[in-house]
Amino acid sequence: MTAIRSRLSIPAEPTVRVALGAVSVLTMLLVVGLLTGGIGPAYLLYLLGLSGMYVLLAIGLNVQWGYTGMINFSVAAFFGLGAYGSAILTASNTPTGLSLSPLVGLVVGVGLAAVVAVLIAVPTLRLSADYLAIATLGLAEVVRIIIQNQRAVTNGNAGLRGLPKFSEGWPLLGGFPTGAPTVTLSEITLGPFTLLGFRLGRPVWQGLLDLSVVVVMILVVYALVRRLHRSPWGRVLRTIRSDEELAKALGKPTFRHKMEAFVLGSVIMAVAGVYYAHLNLFVTPQNLAPINTFYVWIAVILGGAGSNRGAVFGGFMIIAIREGTRFLRELLPQQLGSGGAVTDLYTTVIGNFGATRLLAVGLLIVLVIRIRPEGVLPPRSELIWPETREEPDE
Amino acid sequence: MSEPLLEVADLRKEFGGLTATDDASFSVSAGTITGLIGPNGAGKSTLFNLISGFYAADAGRISLHGSPITDASPAEIAAAGCVRTFQTPRPLEGMTVREAMMIGPQNQPGERLGNLLWRSGDVAAAERSNLRAVEQILAKFEIAHLIDQPATDLSGGQLKLVELARGMLTEPDILLLDEPVAGVNPTLRNALAGHLRRLHEDGTTLCIIEHDMEFIMELADPIVVLDQGHVLMEGPPEAVRSDERVIEAYLGGERT
Numbered sequence: 223m224t225a226i227r228s229r230l231s232i233p234a235e236p237t238v239r240v241a242l243g244a245v246s247v248l249t250m251l252l253v254v255g256l257l258t259g260g261i262g263p264a265y266l267l268y269l270l271g272l273s274g275m276y277v278l279l280a281i282g283l284n285v286q287w288g289y290t291g292m293i294n295f296s297v298a299a300f301f302g303l304g305a306y307g308s309a310i311l312t313a314s315n316t317p318t319g320l321s322l323s324p325l326v327g328l329v330v331g332v333g334l335a336a337v338v339a340v341l342i343a344v345p346t347l348r349l350s351a352d353y354l355a356i357a358t359l360g361l362a363e364v365v366r367i368i369i370q371n372q373r374a375v376t377n378g379n380a381g382l383r384g385l386p387k388f389s390e391g392w393p394l395l396g397g398f399p400t401g402a403p404t405v406t407l408s409e410i411t412l413g414p415f416t417l418l419g420f421r422l423g424r425p426v427w428q429g430l431l432d433l434s435v436v437v438v439m440i441l442v443v444y445a446l447v448r449r450l451h452r453s454p455w456g457r458v459l460r461t462i463r464s465d466e467e468l469a470k471a472l473g474k475p476t477f478r479h480k481m482e483a484f485v486l487g488s489v490i491m492a493v494a495g496v497y498y499a500h501l502n503l504f505v506t507p508q509n510l511a512p513i514n515t516f517y518v519w520i521a522v523i524l525g526g527a528g529s530n531r532g533a534v535f536g537g538f539m540i541i542a543i544r545e546g547t548r549f550l551r552e553l554l555p556q557q558l559g560s561g562g563a564v565t566d567l568y569t570t571v572i573g574n575f576g577a578t579r580l581l582a583v584g585l586l587i588v589l590v591i592r593i594r595p596e597g598v599l600p601p602r603s604e605l606i607w608p609e610t611r612e613e614p615d616e
Numbered sequence: 617m618s619e620p621l622l623e624v625a626d627l628r629k630e631f632g633g634l635t636a637t638d639d640a641s642f643s644v645s646a647g648t649i650t651g652l653i654g655p656n657g658a659g660k661s662t663l664f665n666l667i668s669g670f671y672a673a674d675a676g677r678i679s680l681h682g683s684p685i686t687d688a689s690p691a692e693i694a695a696a697g698c699v700r701t702f703q704t705p706r707p708l709e710g711m712t713v714r715e716a717m718m719i720g721p722q723n724q725p726g727e728r729l730g731n732l733l734w735r736s737g738d739v740a741a742a743e744r745s746n747l748r749a750v751e752q753i754l755a756k757f758e759i760a761h762l763i764d765q766p767a768t769d770l771s772g773g774q775l776k777l778v779e780l781a782r783g784m785l786t787e788p789d790i791l792l793l794d795e796p797v798a799g800v801n802p803t804l805r806n807a808l809a810g811h812l813r814r815l816h817e818d819g820t821t822l823c824i825i826e827h828d829m830e831f832i833m834e835l836a837d838p839i840v841v842l843d844q845g846h847v848l849m850e851g852p853p854e855a856v857r858s859d860e861r862v863i864e865a866y867l868g869g870e871r872t
Contacts, residue, residue, distance in 0.1 A: 453739065454718070454726030461719050464708045471668060471702070472786060473694035473722055482729055528710065605715040607726055609740040610747065 241535055241598050248542050267429030269541055271501050274436030275494045277537030280521040281443055281530065282490030287519075288528035288601075289451060290483040291463035293355035296342075296362035297518045300335045300488040302510035304495025306369055306376060307331030309505045314384040318375060324388045328496045335492030338365070339485045347480045366510040381506030387428065388435050388500035432501050439497060440534075443490055448530050449608075450486075457605045459483055460528070513580075517544075520583060524590055526597025535599050543583060619682075621646040621790055621821050622667070622698065627676035629659075629666055629845075636662040638845030639676070644790060649812065649822045651836030651853075653829070655866055658842040660825045661703065664792055668700040669693040681789070695722060697789035703798065705779040707767035713759075713778055716767045717750040718743075720785030749785060757781045757811055773804035780811065790821040797828050809835055833857065841865070 308327025525532025620643035669690040726739035
């Protein structure tokens with residue numbers, strides 16, 4: 223067994239190194255940004271929290287598309303159901319004004335997403351994959367427009383404010399950020415650079431707390447989906463992805479399996495939504511825009527469809543691309559010489575970097591599909607229930 | 617002859633104006649190798665798709681062990697013991713032969729989410745015994761050396777063997793094989809014939825669609841001849857070989 227494993231991991235190793243390389247370069251840039259004061263520590267923690275949210279979304283889509291081959295274009299809707307499901311119940315200044323605990327919000331947001339997932343899945347999962355794609359494309363817009371228009375509950379386009387932090391109201395944790403000590407990290411001057419000139423005040427402790435919430439969520443979700451994927455259940459999903467007729471011919475109730483995978487994936491997306499609501503403390507219908515669905519698709523394609531590690535990697539890369547391009551603009555010269563079509567193009571691209579970022583993301587996808595269609599961290603062969611391996615081989 | 621295991625009565629299927637299956641009736645007795653032959657377009661594959669539940673019949677009845685399966689889903693029919701293979705098996709992407717074979721065993725406790733979370737001991741025990749069964753059956757079909765190969769690396773013939781072996785892992789009462797030797801090299805073809813004969817001796821009931829006349833005439837008895845969607849005749853290979861109607865169906869009408 224170990225021989226097989228090592229044989230299998232050989233072709234994967236160079237890409238693992240590439241992925242690790244990319245992650246370490248990013249980390250170094252972040253550390254440099256942090257030390258030189260380019261990125262405030264609280265903002266950095268916020269970005270890491272957002273990355274965690276994308277990791278959760280990518281894991282959810284990976285269960286649906288990566289494992290099972292189901293095309294879901296309403297990632298943003300399930301995310302939004304989680305976010306709004308929780309926000310409506312917990313916010314203090316909503317039209318309903320319930321101010322319940324975020325834990326209630328988590329349960330309700332997740333439950334809401336599960337119910338909607340079942341409702342959309344029942345009529346479409348028996349049909350071919352294309353119908354689910356079309357139905358979910360519609361669903362995403364329907365959910366967004368309902369949220370936009372049901373002002374009595376959702377406050378419409380103005381969005382919901384006054385949300386509590388996820389940790390609020392918990393014994394010990396609830397009072398932690400305010401009670402935590404303020405540490406001033408003394409400045410160190412190294413030539414032209416001033417290092418460590420910040421205070422670990424309340425925003426930083428709160429940021430750390432937010433980050434640990436999402437880390438716990440990711441650890442639980444990752445452990446769960448990894449266990450499910452490596453099981454006979456996951457094996458049936460992978461068979462459905464390659465050849466659903468074969469799965470049926472071998473007596474597998476494919477509808478049940480697809481339903482379970484679809485609901486599980488949607489629920490994970492809703493967890494990400496609940497987390498976002500209590501990280502950002504403000505939700506608007508804009509959070510349900512289609513672009514957010516496609517960011518998550520990009521994360522899964524980039525990481526490698528069907529790969530749990532890939533989903534984690536892809537989730538981080540989305541934030542790296544989104545935020546990284548923001549800094550890139552400042553680093554690049556604003557103008558190149560004068561005159562000429564190339565210079566004009568350059569000026570246009572730099573001048574509209576926010577919009578051309580999407581173009582860059584598109585190019586990246588095309589490149590990945592051309593060079594590595596299986597993604598940066600493709601799935602390893604891991605479809606045998608792990609506990610079986612602990613027994614000695616006969 | 618013993619009682620029919622699979623019975624097809626007045627089965628009908630139309631696609632637009634084309635009647636693909638035209639009141640076809642035949643039966644497969646337990647313990648036989650029943651050959652299903654007929655010229656191109658005779659409706660053999662349609663018949664398999666109807667029996668295995670992939671197509672819904674317009675009229676007629678199909679029964680397995682005497683109970684109707686006409687309206688059952690493919691998965692229900694397979695679970696009831698009537699398992700089919702496909703004409704062109706597609707390899708399962710990203711799986712080794714071992715993993716692809718592990719789809720075969722029926723009623724795996726690990727296919728239920730609840731068991732994975734709360735009864736992982738049962739899942740592990742079933743996995744262990746299924747893994748052993750996979751190794752044994754691959755050895756039986758003389759492809760044990762392929763166990764760790766990616767399924768996508770197999771040749772067409774090897775894929776057919778893997779599919780046959782996986783079909784047997786489901787412990788079917790009857791196995792429907794759709795052109796098991798199409799595109800298979802002569803050596804492997806003889807090996808396949810040997811394997812099918814051994815399955816027959818072990819008591820497995822087989823129903824085989826095949827274009828290779830020599831192969832099927834040697835192997836099957838009885839043979840059912842289909843032409844334009846209906847059953848032309850049914851009988852032992854010698855009778856089929858010398859039957860005027862069969863010759864006419866294969867060679868066209870001009871000779872009479």
